[in-house]
Amino acid sequence: MLVEKVLGEIAKKGAVVYGVAKTEEASASGAVDTLLITDGLIQKLRQENNFQRVDSIMRSVDKQKGTVVIISSEHSGGKKIDGIGGIAALLRYKLSYE
Numbered sequence: 001m002l003v004e005k006v007l008g009e010i011a012k013k014g015a016v017v018y019g020v021a022k023t024e025e026a027s028a029s030g031a032v033d034t035l036l037i038t039d040g041l042i043q044k045l046r047q048e049n050n051f052q053r054v055d056s057i058m059r060s061v062d063k064q065k066g067t068v069v070i071i072s073s074e075h076s077g078g079k080k081i082d083g084i085g086g087i088a089a090l091l092r093y094k095l096s097y098e
Contacts, residue, residue: 002036002069003077006088017095018081018088020053026089027060034090035061040073041086054087061089 009016017026026032035058045051058068071078073086081088 002034002090003071003080006036006090007080009090010084015091015094016088017091019085020057020087023087023089024053024057026091026095027057027064027066029095030064031091031093031095032061032064032066032089033092034067034069036069036071036081036088036090038071038073038078038081038086040078040082042070044086057087 006016006018008014010018017023023032023035027035037054037058042051042054045054061068071081073079073082
């Protein structure tokens with residue numbers, strides 16, 4: 001259900017970001033309400049010794065009373081999130097990136 005909400009927000013250019021860089025910016029500004037990340041991305045980054053960046057995003061969202069949802073890459077929703085970078089966030093408010 002959350003994955004469909006993310007995709008719907010993307011379609012209407014709503015309060016959503018995806019990809020590590022944009023999600024990191026949104027979490028730094030306190031805008032993330034719900035963070036979705038796939039276990040496939042977590043495993044991939046751990047193997048590349050590059051997990052710290054995503055770990056800090058997850059901790060930041062948690063500290064700001066946001067929700068962190070880890071989705072299986074085997075699940076159809078997880079495959080959709082993997083298709084947009086393995087990480088996405090529903091925001092408390094819309095951010096403008098020009």
